[in-house]
Amino acid sequence: MTYSIGNIRDEFPILNRKVHNSELIYFDNAATTQTPLSVVKAMDEVYSCYNSNIHRGVHHLSNISTQKFEESRRDIAKFINADKEHELIFTRGTTESINLVASSFGDAFLKEGDEVIISEMEHHSNIVPWQMLRARKGITLRVIPLLDDGTLDMDIFSSLINERTRFISVTHVSNVTGIVNPVEDIVKEARKYSIPVLIDGAQAVQHIKVDVKKLDCDFYVFSGHKLYGPTGIGLLYGKEELLDKMPPWQGGGEMIKSVSFEKTLYNELPYKFEAGTPNYVGAIGLKAAVDFIENIGVDNISLHETDLLNYGRERLQHEIQGLLFYGTGGDATSVISFLIKDLHPFDVGTLLDKMGVALRTGHHCAQPFMDRYNIPGTIRISFGVYNTHSEIDKFIGLLKRVEKLLK
Amino acid sequence: MTLNEVQEEITEEFSMLDDWMDRYSLLIELGNDLDSFEEEYRTDQNLIEGCQSKVWLHAWLEEDRIRFMADSDAIIVKGIVSLLIRLFDNRTPQEIVDAELWFIDKIGLKEHLSPTRSNGLVAMVKQMKMYALAFQHKK
Structure with a gap:
């Protein structure tokens, strides 16, 4: 074409x-990409044709909006080549996705003295959630430094990994320089020691083909509004095995199977992490954005x-x-x-x-x-x-x- | 001249320039002409950090009047700083406490003094008023 x-x-x-x-x-x-008419139209259609809360009503409109919402999940999963749809959690954006992982995974599986590796080029959204975890749990943050040309010092990265390293969270593409990090190498190195890796894809998915299966990362996060989609919607991709083990982050409707005052049973993936009414209009808009990108x-x-x-x-x-x-x-x-x-x-x-x-x-x-x-x-x-x-x-x-x- | 008279004077100077580029040229000129900031006062305590640019502000009392010395690393901000100094320097604390700033709006530079534009200027005006309050109580 x-x-x-x-x-x-x-x-x-x-x-x-x-x-x-x-x-x-x-x-x-x-910072933000503009929104194509097809995305505006898709969202307009929700409000003018079938707006209704998802996963709840037995009525017609609710069925349509639920179906469209889940279609979005399916198509966005395909877009990044995720194996299973339920490995995709809708969030407010990259920042919330990282906070979810830092809180849920961090609180459940990290303890005092454990180390998390980030890099010197991270956006504040991939620094501060880990500092907050440090304040809660007493973990240590290790930082991959930059070389003068703005790339990561990969020799130092290898030397930062030790028996206390429990998590690695780095950006795929720098928001300051646009430099694409060798995330495949980072994941490969982490695999040797079974350290989970989160890749911040906020600046990547709109520019380069992302294949989470090939990349083999444990988590991949991105935002809608940098991807020609609406604001207030983003994604957390996580491997089923890890997401299953992680406790829910926020509580509310939708994320439960049953609630009584004695005991609450949590819902399955992905709903376990989607408390409350999700931004289904945003999710449907984001699907239109992904279609727009894939058409080109x-x-x-x-x-x-x-x-x-x-x-x-x-x-x-x-x-x-x-x-x-x-x-x-x-x-x-x-x-x-x-x-x-x-x-x-x-x-x-x-x-x-x-x-x-x-x-x-x-x-x-x-x-x-x-x-x-x-x-x-x-x-x-x-x-x-x-x-x-x-x-x-x-x-x-x-x-x-x-x-x-x-x- | 009263504070309001100075504001009127500034407004008049800027109103003669209809083009935004001329107005910014004047600001840049004012920034370049601002009295040099004495390095001994370039301390963290005198630093007002904006998100995008920095402002340094030093104040002292000379008899019953407040004197100000200020600087910025960005020249446009420095131009506005220079206008604020022209307005507030060598005034009594009471005048500064009572002052209502309206000239910024009038000369089309409102955006620089909006709280969302974090260039340190909003904080600078607040700081000047705080000094005035503090000196007022000291007397």
């Missing part, structure tokens, strides 16, 4: 809007975005004096983090906003990364399925104007 950027952009009316009287250039896809093809998206990445890096390097990239080692998805000599990222971001450019400046919720390089933050542009060369050209022109204003 040929990559029809025109058709793809037609799916995103927001891209035609103006910001501060300028045409919008949306380069903040690592993840591999085609990867090709398009790699092309944008290379073009963007080359143009920036060539056109902007005193520009410094952060994290250019290894494979990367379409994220470029950079600084311009003597210019504060906040100033650059503020002026670019006035010119209609949406990008992110600051620490990107990864302060340890910034500390590592001793910088206040970076300017981050991140591309999606709908971005184009001409947007990059226009962006470079605007960046030059900003430079002139600030220097």
